[in-house]
Amino acid sequence: MSNNMDLGYEMFCYQCEQTANGKGCTRLGVCGKTPEIANLQDLLIFQLKGISCYGKVLIEKGQHIDKDIVRFVENCLFTTLTNVNFDADVHVSLLRESQQIKEKLREVVGEIKNHTLHATYNLPETKSEMLKDAPLAGIMYEKSLDPDIRSLRQTIVYGLKGISAYGHQARELGYFSDQVDDFYITALEATTDDSLTVEELIRMTMRTGENALEVMKKLDEANTETYGNPSPHKVDVHIKKGPFIIVSGHDLKDLEMLLEQSKGKGINVYTHGEMLPCHGYDGLKKYPHLIGNFGGAWQDQQKQFDNIPGCILMTTNCLMRPRDSYKDRIYSTNVVGWEGVKHIGKKENGDKDFSEIIQQAIELGGFKEDVEPHEILVGFGHHATLSYADKIVEAVKSGKVRHFFLIGGCDGARPGRNYYTEFAEKVPKDCIIMTLACGKYRFNKLEFGDIDGLPRLLDIGQCNDVYSAICIAVALADAFDTDVNGLPLSLIVSWYEQKAVADLLALLSLGIKNIYLGPTLPAFLSPNVLQYLSETFGLRPISNAEDDLKTCLKQNV
Template structure:
């Protein structure tokens, strides 16, 4: 008999209430149970590390990395491999036991920190410690909101760590906040404050990753990315990890194998360091949810570096490889930790035996408008705003997904007034980044900053414009926020924006199921959070009834 499950961490959760039979993502109940247990033991380890820090002890980078990778592993669509998740539970318990022995008064720690069950108990323990184990709806909602924000933060920290960048303050906070979700003494008000503090460290985490990426690969610049195909066999790289891509590009030089990006890896083309590779030929396909069709036609092997896996079809399952936090049963996993060189020779051999990719579209995508590039255009942008050529910026960052209701974002982009410019980051852009929306005085009407983590660039741009225009309040800028969300990295971006003081953010296509009515009311009352309506109604809300035609 399979264990029961309850999961509502993503936007597509069943009925916008929770997946209880099997995950809409494709996750089976037994895998979801091990995921719940991994979160539980990671909270427990975090309680131990937080206490040790309070006692003046240092926590090793290896333990920090373990906690970060544990959380990343539990993000939606990252890892479907029960054995891999179970192994992480075992490793975490072993390290927790070692560190617990160093705590002065271990009996004062939460029960979770002292639990040391064997593998025979994993299934029964998992059934006790899932989301619904917190009975109070509002406390549960806030704990999960914080946890999902921390999962998003862990993803950004892990990518920075892969480029040998660390922020021990971010690590310490992540563990302290995770431990706090075990503390029954904390009130709803305490947890609301911790939610905003999570947003503060979300800004720090995104800044760390921005520093890591630009330090390693240069500042993104305006780039035209081909979306056709070449004549050589290829490897398709999906996910978000730029270090994985760099290693693969180096190892494929002179092999006759081309490298293509997919979905969130598209922005790699904007970095100068990657543009020097002659076999880095373009982007193939669209957002993550179309991969079943696009992976089939690609013909060559696919490397999933992070989350966004859709359970593969048999036609290409043997061509799907995973690495890092990603995993899928029956698919080959490429090992390698932080600071280690991964061996991609198996993918390269596999690619050489495959046909070149089948062409599915032609043309190019323009991107590369991260903060350094946009600030280089600051005078031009300020002039356009001052003259009225640009009336408003519309932040349409976030995630794409399967729901038909997400077509709203395509129609919204098409219907925007011609004096509006879209600022975007994340895979939400695939809803409109191939539309011909033109430009304003040479400024494209879609400015793509990059991956979801590059939402940091959008915050930097907003803060700089606030300074340039001499405004006291960031909300006085001609910027509106109409954000699509799907998973936990979007949660940390939202919390970061709230910490920065941004109000009146619209979230869609639905509000998160994990927000209880009372928590939703707090977000509405304090921050003006709202859902989306019809395209027509929302355009009138943002631009007024006198708006110009789209």
């Protein structure tokens, strides 16, 4: 346990769905982060806001922010996303770098109008001094702040954290959006501006959704131009004999580099969690030793990784506290980290050396025998699904397909998520289910059959592939001469962390209504903000699978 708990430091965090008592973690994060990490993360976000106060001045002058600064801001936002980095030394290093960047911008920009403490604050040198200052960066530090202002500011910040995860993934492949890069700065600065009203912050929140959509579009472009459009592909979800490495997270480039460096060495590579959709890309499934998917959703990793005779590579978020039974064989890369876990860094040319994890996997020996194969189908991104568009439209017009359900999002360990399994199981056989993100693990190994050759369960991909779902919905709406809200389509969304916040805001920014959200509503939404979202967009909490299903199907009547 970190020393700062003994020194009486407190924390407050309510950015994820599983936050303590549905209100906020105050003693220890449900995710495993200590008050020390929570406080350092608060201070890091505080520093990013200070950097943005200067950066906005440059943007207003028609200049783009230096891409190295943007990359730093993006990486820091991503570092503070739930279940990403738990290493105090990494946070201290980032904090020191943030002060250097802020001081350089001060020299370039000079005097600014926004004299907020975020801009004027100077970071002390030592970690202990940083922790003493950290309360001023806390979410609840300004006791008298209007709760709706606080709620909207935090919603924007959490949306930016989600955007940063997708932006990081795209940037690793050499793709970025100038619009999004500038928005990091302008949106962070907006959360420091006391002159902004609730109405103005609502507009900024919707802009956050627009930029979430933009970054997902850019990531889709990065993935498909680099690895090809996903296509339907059967994936074995059982283990095979031999040495192995499990790749978890979301990053396709890390998987590609590992596959390239491990080919011909007798190593089996399994995807895990949100890496499952990688099997749909030609540029990745061409490697014969990418042989299947291991385990289920992220929250089961401690049990499923326990004492396995192989190695694990964590490429992005979804890291849980590694048990001692496998801590010596789990590796992190990118911004992911845990104290004592081996980290694989990036060289100046962007390459990574995976030789250590490959060698250890060989030495561990792997599984001793095959398990009878069991296959599931993936690869229904917008390109693949829309290749069936005529058939889908005809099936709807003929009455063979009554309704579409998008059931997906983040999975989690809290009770109540069986709702999504029950809902999927109860969906009538004349309806099609689309799914994405790790929420699919609640039901993706069940048999749903097909409708005239159309699979009833379409796995669209990762959480960022909400963009694919939108493309599919828009194309179908055009085919039926309506809008998305006029389709026989219901969105049943599960959320856990900040990428889901970005996804939700993207959907709302498009005016998509009547989304069911659960298992619980975000603690950071004030009653008034929640009421606004309910009245404007029909956003509603899930109730029970049977009643919600009946309500959805009434749309067809």
